[in-house]
Amino acid sequence: MKLKVITVLLGTAGALAACGPAPTPQQQAARQHEIACLSGTLGGALIGGVIGNQFGGGSGRDILTAGGAVAGGAAGQRYAC
Incomplete structure (x- = not known):
């Protein structure tokens, strides 16, 4: 549901x-x-979020997904800019 709203x-x-x-x-x-x-x-945030979502469980999965999205976004920006 969240993904649909963001899209x-x-x-x-x-x-x-x-x-x-x-x-x-x-x-x-x-x-x-x-x-x-x-x-x-x-793109980096999306890929990082997908990778982070593969680990953990429950609220830990949410935290890893958010962390992966942040790290991926930062890496993607550094590469593209």
Whole structure:
């Protein structure tokens, strides 16, 4: 259930981000860099959360999932940016 809500929120945010005037070439380059950073962060968080979810049980699994998502997000951002 939580994953579905997060997916819908991210999809809505992406759709709203597409609205607006055409950017200048400098703005376009900056936006592409921001998208690359965001993609790396979100991808790393997703992968880290999946890996963390494979371990533990009960509330320990939740803690490891959150920790994996944070660590994966940080690693993804460091790689992409």
